[in-house]
Amino acid sequence: MKDVAQLARLMQGNEAIVEGALAAGLRFFAGYPITPSTEISELLAERLPLYGGKFIQMEDEMASMAAIIGASLAGLKSLTATSGPGFSLKQENIGFASMAEVPCVVVNVQRHGPSTGMPTAPAQGDVMQARWGTHGDHAIIALCPASVQESYSLTVEAFNLSEKYRVPVILLTDEVIGHMRERVVLPQPGAMKVIDRKKPPTGLEKYYPYQPGEDGVPSVANFCENYRFHVTGLAHDESGFPTTNPEVVEKLINRLNDKIMEHVDDIVLSESWLTKDAEIIIVAYGAVSRSAKKTVKEARAAGLKVGLFRPITIWPFPEKEIAALSRQAHTIIVPEMNLGQLKLEVERVTSGRSKVIGVNKVNGELITPGEILDAIIKL
Amino acid sequence: MALTSEIMLSGTGGQGLILAGQILADAVIRDGKNTVQTQSYGPEARGGASKAEVIISDGEIDYPKVTQPDILLVMSGEALKKYAGSIDENGTLIIDDTYITDTLPIGTNVFAVPYTRIAKENLGKEMFANVVALGALAAITGIVTKESLQLALMSRIPPGSEALNKKALELGWKSADQAAA
Numbered sequence: 001m002k003d004v005a006q007l008a009r010l011m012q013g014n015e016a017i018v019e020g021a022l023a024a025g026l027r028f029f030a031g032y033p034i035t036p037s038t039e040i041s042e043l044l045a046e047r048l049p050l051y052g053g054k055f056i057q058m059e060d061e062m063a064s065m066a067a068i069i070g071a072s073l074a075g076l077k078s079l080t081a082t083s084g085p086g087f088s089l090k091q092e093n094i095g096f097a098s099m100a101e102v103p104c105v106v107v108n109v110q111r112h113g114p115s116t117g118m119p120t121a122p123a124q125g126d127v128m129q130a131r132w133g134t135h136g137d138h139a140i141i142a143l144c145p146a147s148v149q150e151s152y153s154l155t156v157e158a159f160n161l162s163e164k165y166r167v168p169v170i171l172l173t174d175e176v177i178g179h180m181r182e183r184v185v186l187p188q189p190g191a192m193k194v195i196d197r198k199k200p201p202t203g204l205e206k207y208y209p210y211q212p213g214e215d216g217v218p219s220v221a222n223f224c225e226n227y228r229f230h231v232t233g234l235a236h237d238e239s240g241f242p243t244t245n246p247e248v249v250e251k252l253i254n255r256l257n258d259k260i261m262e263h264v265d266d267i268v269l270s271e272s273w274l275t276k277d278a279e280i281i282i283v284a285y286g287a288v289s290r291s292a293k294k295t296v297k298e299a300r301a302a303g304l305k306v307g308l309f310r311p312i313t314i315w316p317f318p319e320k321e322i323a324a325l326s327r328q329a330h331t332i333i334v335p336e337m338n339l340g341q342l343k344l345e346v347e348r349v350t351s352g353r354s355k356v357i358g359v360n361k362v363n364g365e366l367i368t369p370g371e372i373l374d375a376i377i378k379l
Numbered sequence: 380m381a382l383t384s385e386i387m388l389s390g391t392g393g394q395g396l397i398l399a400g401q402i403l404a405d406a407v408i409r410d411g412k413n414t415v416q417t418q419s420y421g422p423e424a425r426g427g428a429s430k431a432e433v434i435i436s437d438g439e440i441d442y443p444k445v446t447q448p449d450i451l452l453v454m455s456g457e458a459l460k461k462y463a464g465s466i467d468e469n470g471t472l473i474i475d476d477t478y479i480t481d482t483l484p485i486g487t488n489v490f491a492v493p494y495t496r497i498a499k500e501n502l503g504k505e506m507f508a509n510v511v512a513l514g515a516l517a518a519i520t521g522i523v524t525k526e527s528l529q530l531a532l533m534s535r536i537p538p539g540s541e542a543l544n545k546k547a548l549e550l551g552w553k554s555a556d557q558a559a560a
Contacts, residue, residue, distance in 0.1 A: 293442075
């Protein structure tokens, strides 16, 4: 085993996503390059064939989302990567993947918007779009890395959750983290747990692809493996064929939601730093959490009891954790590179127990530690 | 408190400042230290303002952007106007004055050398100005070792350009000796 210093290297966030995806077993990528996610496409075009995988540059974002759904149904771990404008275009098919329970991972390296906005500038404006961008009630998982190292590990985690719960998982990163280069030490191959989707037993006389297991997740067979069955975006019964039977459909939509919401303890990741005695808590995610960490250091140096809570999983939202913090802190500060999207969730969960204050910036620049500190001083 | 240095490389898109930032950060890791490199640039392939930021520390680096540079390289008049005032009072200002017509600041820690002209006259291409300037920056400040910088450079340039890049780095290094003398 080589010494850690020798394994350390300079890596970009987007590059770490590629390495994480390959470590998780990625075998199919379809995409349409867009700043600031392009490096993911570029690198996978080179790397994926070496693993026996397929890389396709599609005609647009809608088609790339459709292609990864098809590849995943055929049994391959599949990925696409995009940014705001492309994420909007993928929404319809993200809904299809939710409804048809197709495991897949969508990377959104957030840039300034709306529309084409500022292509090379960071933002966090797609937080609510990640949750509700596609129509209809559905559950989704979204993860927010705050470092290059975490861009790697959360990509592995995104694939694992997607395979386990048969749900599209959004890796919601941002331009700062995606383009940033920093020192990383990648785990040795095999050091991180890799989960593969469960398969149905063979030899069943009658196969119901959408019959859920005890965990609420069905064992949908890979296409061309033992069974012939139907997959649709229409409401369907356990056979996979469309139905309008209200009872069956009610059960289906509830199950799609429950299979995620009943497993929040397994899904939700977060990090608390100096929160134990904190009277003021900063809730920050992605690149902004790094500014917030510096704010906490500066505030502590000035004798203020400030701590940081960092949601790593933002969907499902870490409700229990934030609710507990609101019983302890008189104020919760939510800095975001948007006009206050996750703040709405913090307000909902804290039910008025703490004062919730947003620090918001939408000019394409990262919020500075000083800007968050100013909000604390003004209290 | 961890010992931290903040470095900003600023100029115009196409001058290779972001690549220079990557090479510098890569060398820092080879020296066994911690680093974060970020950048900001416009959507243009060439032109427009461009800068690379590198933070070096022996500890954890949270906020990844430069607040007050200890070392500032400027390669355009616009960058000089925009960033020269932000430098730490004990900081080092390195100016490529090939294309700068503005009055240059003076001081013991100000170095003005025409790196782009050096690149063009000695290597036939202005394209190597970033590596010449990087060599000078490292020699003046001692922020990374020459050995690590050479290895980092060789690992991040297109194949076939090794000899010219190596020469560019040497030219920069030598220019610093002359500037100090």
